[in-house]
Amino acid sequence: MPSSASSSPGDTAAAPPQEPALQAHFDRTIARDQRVEPRDWMPEGYRRTLIRQIAQHAHSEIIGMQPEGAWITRAPSLRRKAILFAKVQDEAGHGLYLYSAAETLGADRDDLTDRLIEGRQKYSSIFNYPTPTFADVGVIGWFVDGAAICNQVPLCRSSYGPYARAMVRVCKEESFHQRQGYELLRTMMAGTQAQRDMVQDAVDRWWWPSLMMFGPPDDDSPNSAQSMAWRIKRHSNDELRQKFVDMTVPQAEKLGVTLPDPELKWNEERGHHDFGTPDFSELMRVIKGDGPCNAERMARRRTAHEEGAWVREAAAAHAAKQARRTAERARGEEKEHAA
């Protein structure tokens, strides 16, 4: 990357004469499938789109800790508790990588948190559904983490370097999440009839909301084309949804559950499964705040933020003290050197 690609914050606002050259360099980077890095010049729209997408992704990871986190204290065995603990903790880690990736674009983490808490930025609609039974933990792992894998594996090749690199580790962990969910469901399916019914009930409740995780249909998704042109996104919503369905159907057969869609069948000609249309008006309703658990999730997040204020203050005070000590030591060494 030539050093001319870096810019001071004022550059873009003032539209300086060198911008066409910078734009051309950016376009070449994208066309050659190379990565855009934090210090490179980038169009404001690209930066804004990425901040919005990465922030939404980060918020989803953090809010996503809640539906399953509620089962940690009630897990049926020590083994299940340890697995669930590790999984929920991973999601916190994903949130933190992603907030850091957003910071490389000039976003401020406190500001992003405020936007979430004030409802100005969204998180994935899926986390607004309740988890009344332990089978929900299994189905979330299988469906929700499975859908996350479909969405996130292509993001490992996203054009923005820090986002793409964060996704590599995130995807490895999502793969563990999906497996632990599926393994939990297999155990329950080998159990009593009541356990099998519990699994089927959870499958019935989560199937359609999971399909909605891929967003609205392509012809109703205005920002997708630009995101694909910038190679932030690699596949359309409908392509990813199809991939998820094709991947999940044989797993459901193996597990012995029925996916609640009468239109679901293999289409020999297309080489894909045909399936019904999710109720996208429900998706819009839930995104706008009217899902079964939106209020509860936000209230919990707000309380956690308020209760964590002392930790942030203590961490800041500790960092300031360390910085002071490092500076004092450096001054001491300088004096010694001079003497």
Ligand SMILES: [Fe+2]
């Ligand atoms: Fe995650």
Ligand SMILES: [Fe+2]
């Ligand atoms: Fe996950």
